Amino acid sequence: MQLYYGKFHALKNVDLTIPEKSITAFIGPSGCGKSTLLRTLNRMNDTIPGVLIEGEVVIQDRNIYDGQTEVEFLRKRVGMVFQQPNPFPKTIYDNVAYGPRLHGVTKKSELDGIVEKSLRSASLWNEVKDVLKKSAWSLSGGQQQRLCIARALAVEPDILLMDESTSALDPISTTKIEELTRELKKSYTIVMVTHNMHQAARISDRTVFFLNGEVVESADTEQLFRAPRDQRTEDYISGRFG
Numbered sequence: 001m002q003l004y005y006g007k008f009h010a011l012k013n014v015d016l017t018i019p020e021k022s023i024t025a026f027i028g029p030s031g032c033g034k035s036t037l038l039r040t041l042n043r044m045n046d047t048i049p050g051v052l053i054e055g056e057v058v059i060q061d062r063n064i065y066d067g068q069t070e071v072e073f074l075r076k077r078v079g080m081v082f083q084q085p086n087p088f089p090k091t092i093y094d095n096v097a098y099g100p101r102l103h104g105v106t107k108k109s110e111l112d113g114i115v116e117k118s119l120r121s122a123s124l125w126n127e128v129k130d131v132l133k134k135s136a137w138s139l140s141g142g143q144q145q146r147l148c149i150a151r152a153l154a155v156e157p158d159i160l161l162m163d164e165s166t167s168a169l170d171p172i173s174t175t176k177i178e179e180l181t182r183e184l185k186k187s188y189t190i191v192m193v194t195h196n197m198h199q200a201a202r203i204s205d206r207t208v209f210f211l212n213g214e215v216v217e218s219a220d221t222e223q224l225f226r227a228p229r230d231q232r233t234e235d236y237i238s239g240r241f242g
């Protein structure tokens with residue numbers, strides 16, 4: 001596929017397959033198009049004026065740019081977690097219940113179940129189970145980020161997009177989210193953008209290296225870091241630029 005911001009050709013001939021139930025990391029220097037591609041996977045670029053996308057992005061046998069796929073379909077199938085934790089100014093409970101309520105779940109017992117399950121999946125339940133009615137903003141940054149993960153999981157997506165989701169966090173919170181991500185890949189397909197090559201090497205199964213809007217190399221993480229095929233990948237991972 002191709003993506004243009006006006007005249008600027010931001011993604012060039014991107015042809016990728018992202019395996020299910022595994023972690024794929026996008027790496028590359030600032031401005032190479034990692035976040036643009038991530039946002040293409042849930043059509044978050046739709047709202048940016050002047051964006052033109054050519055080609056197909058296929059999720060579960062559907063080209064999400066076919067003109068028929070509703071954004072609602074994507075919002076349910078594809079969850080996203082951002083760089084800065086961004087819980088709503090609501091209680092912990094209401095943050096997690098937000099998506100299910102939007103999708104029509106009203107029964108309290110059902111919502112209670114979803115909230116507990118999602119918070120457990122995000123490894124946050126034990127820390128918050130007694131303070132569910134407290135404001136989400138009373139949590140630490142790392143807890144807020146796990147709450148955002150719980151909020152994303154509450155609508156039972158298949159795919160979880162993470163855009164530098166640990167870069168605003170301290171090392172302990174980062175480790176927690178990395179461990180959590182490893183656990184989540186058993187049930188979800190995870191695509192993450194990271195500036196941190198060590199993080200990609202530590203937790204991802206596949207790594208895609210971008211440069212100037214192009215995919216230079218896409219390979220099993222272990223292979224890409226041990227024996228990159230392209231000289232530019234080698235230069236980047238050995239710290240010669242970026």
Ligand SMILES: Nc1ncnc2c1ncn2[C@@H]1O[C@H](COP(=O)(O)OP(=O)(O)OP(=O)(O)O)[C@@H](O)[C@H]1O
Pocket residue numbers: 005008010028029030031032033034035036037048195
């Ligand atoms: N809304 C926009 N309008 C115009 N150009 C944009 C827009 N968003 C991104 N770009 C340009 O597209 C290119 C790719 O940006 P993108 O944010 O995808 O890169 P990135 O690899 O994620 O960078 P970073 O690591 O710094 O976040 C950059 O040259 C950027 O300036």
